[in-house]
Amino acid sequence: MPPRVRPSTPDDLPQLGRMGAQLMRLHHALDPARFMAPPADVEAGYASWLGAEAKKPKALVLVAQAEDGAVVGYAYGRLEGRDWNALRDPCGMLYDVWVDEPHRRSGAGQALCEAVKAAFRERGAPRVILMSAAANAPAQRLFARLGWRPSMVEMTCELAAE
Ligand SMILES: CC(C)(COP(=O)(O)OP(=O)(O)OC[C@H]1O[C@@H](n2cnc3c(N)ncnc32)[C@H](O)[C@@H]1OP(=O)(O)O)[C@@H](O)C(=O)NCCC(=O)NCCS
DSSP states (O other): OOOEEEEOOGGGHHHHHHHHHHHHHHHHHHOTTTSOOOOTTHHHHHHHHHHHHHTSTTEEEEEEEOTTSOEEEEEEEEEEOOBTTTTBOSEEEEEEEEEOGGGTTSSHHHHHHHHHHHHHHHTTOSOEEEOOOTTOHHHHHHHHHTTOOOOOOOOOOOGGGO
């Protein structure tokens, strides 16, 4: 059975900090020049950020809870307004999704993404947009399976290498 998805509570903050830090480390490892290096206190910083975001009506912080009560994943997103730089009308942005490794491939990622879609739909968003590291093929397979389509390609040029 996939873990249960529920809104986060302040008690979840240490787990959210732990998982957010891992998400940041994963991205830095995928492309160290493009994705910033996690600072020493990244767990505390991430916990503090998500705790503050969770209090905002436009934000969404959900956790996946296993049968034994352990928090094993999370998703974070926020309703964003029209953005002229991105040529993007108001939408839900999905910023983070994480599932702890031992709990992967059992539907937790899908359950979190479906819950994000449902919550944003309920709040009137016409679509949910996310960005995924180019090298993160597993995540892109999950998103494609759940209805996301490629809509933007980010490219990075290292000036020091020229
Ligand atoms: C991406 C991630 C959230 C998926 O979580 P998950 O709980 O394993 O996902 P699910 O079990 O719901 O998988 C649903 C489907 O997604 C696809 N998928 C997920 N992980 C995959 C993988 N490693 N390889 C290929 N397909 C994968 C499959 O189609 C899968 O269905 P299946 O298991 O029936 O084949 C998880 O691997 C993760 O936390 N990765 C690290 C963080 C990350 O990359 N986050 C996304 C940042 S953009």
